[in-house]
Amino acid sequence: MLVKNFAFLLLVCPLVWATLLKDHSLAADTNSSLQGQVTSVSQLSDVKPTDWAFQSLQTLVERYACIAGYPDATYRGNRALSRYEFAAGLNACMNRISELIATGTNELVNREDLAVLQKLQTEFVTELATIRGRVDVLEARTATLEAQQFSTTTKLNAQIITAVSDSFGNSVGDDRDRSQTYFADRGRLNLESSFTGKDLLRVRLEFGNFLDSNGNSQIASVTGTGMTRLNFDTDSNNDLSIPHIRYYFPVSDSLAFIVGPTGIGYTDITDTVTPATIADDGNGVPSLFGSYSPLFRRGGGGAAVNWKLSDDLMLTLGYLADNPNFPSSNNGLFDGGYNTLAHLVYYGKQGAVGVAYSHGYGPGGRVNLTGGAGSNLAISPFGDNIATSSNIVGTQGYYRFSPHFQIHAWGGYIWANAESSGVSAISNGRGGTDSLSVNNGDHANAWFGAIGASFPDVGGKGNLPGILIGVPPHVSSSDIRKESENAYHIEAFYRWQLNDNISVTPGFWMILNPENNNNNDTQYVGLIRTTFDF
Incomplete structure (x- = not known):
């Protein structure tokens, strides 16, 4: 035949x-x-x-x-x-x-x-x-x-990132620069299967060594602030894990569902509404804060639905639990930390704009309002041991003026509430903490924003120069402690696409008033990132 x-x-x-x-x-x-x-x-x-x-x-x-x-x-x-x-x-x-x-x-x-x-x-x-x-x-x-062939239904795609990086400037709360040049890697092997031609099951194997043995970012540990973090600084000791399982399946032309027991983030269920190259860990903005809005830095396991209301309007509704597969107190699918999302995106001919609302709850010991981006106080405004709920609204969008010039921007506002009482260790913005009393119902507010420009294919096909200026999450008012100054994030990078599979990105950014405190020295971060996609 x-x-x-x-x-x-x-x-x-x-x-x-x-x-x-x-x-x-x-x-x-x-x-x-x-x-x-x-x-x-x-x-x-x-x-x-x-x-x-x-x-x-x-x-x-x-x-x-x-x-x-x-x-x-x-x-x-x-x-x-x-x-x-x-x-x-x-x-x-x-x-x-x-x-x-x-x-x-x-x-x-x-x-x-x-x-x-x-x-x-x-x-x-x-x-x-x-x-x-x-x-x-x-x-x-x-x-x-x-x-x-590996499988009739499954294909393997992978991304390996290596980076040589260093920071310059005295560490927060210190009078010396404790950072050293280091070389680290992160690898992701995605096994992607389709059973109907329209659905997609992804199982990810991952390894890396950007984190220390305690699971903390190595560069943040020596600089004293998460504002210096890289977008891809995950995993420690190059131990192999399965951090992500995701299944996408449409039920009609306008309705699709996403489910997964672990490693599902807002970025896996909705669009960050920035150009695709900007939101890619290995090929876009190299800093953690600069890559996309902190509102989307939520993760866990759960389910979401994408509803295409019209050809140019998409609504995403999602629920993600921190630890859906641990049946113990303050864990599980409904008894523990969680985040819910409603995101409406309008797509035009040359750009898009989205409006998002996120509600979350973090039990004591697992509070992280900004996904690691921003000051330590913005991450946990009442201290990590105080259960905290939050409401975040944000808008994000981009516009392409021409094939070689596009801008993107995002911003958001956070309302946080203490859900328990006690004495808590509160960040003082100088690398230490103070013990302060927190009452159930105390409030804190924070905001953030950024604007960037990128230039696709400038200097050669596949290349991407870009710049970004932003204000990392900043606690503007609080019943416990607020921050009087703003930090400023200024970044430039140039992705050089060697071929379809390899890119090299020199990047540099500076943080003025790290930890939203002008008593801290300016931090400078430089890196050379090499990405292999295959």
């Missing part, structure tokens, strides 16, 4: 035929009309419609339905065809008649047709041998690929 189907492709898909005819002596006979769709074997050259061979093959095709594709199973047209195209059609008829004989329907094949077929075979023996030789090679290659 493969030979038969391949012969048909040769006959009706001339671009495939031209690819096969790499030998100049075979390709020389290809008519210029082969650049378009061939609707009849008679559109080719060398064997004319008046030739006995043409008329004989036409009779065989019409009698035995050798070649599918014509509504009435007949040849049409009045132009000639190449000897090799003719041989392809002849080969299809030979296979068809052989099938009829093999299945016991040989009474349908009369002796006269067999005689004609034998005469045609003798006349075109050279061309048939060439075609069959090429088909045999392709069949062998196909069998090899089928034997060696």
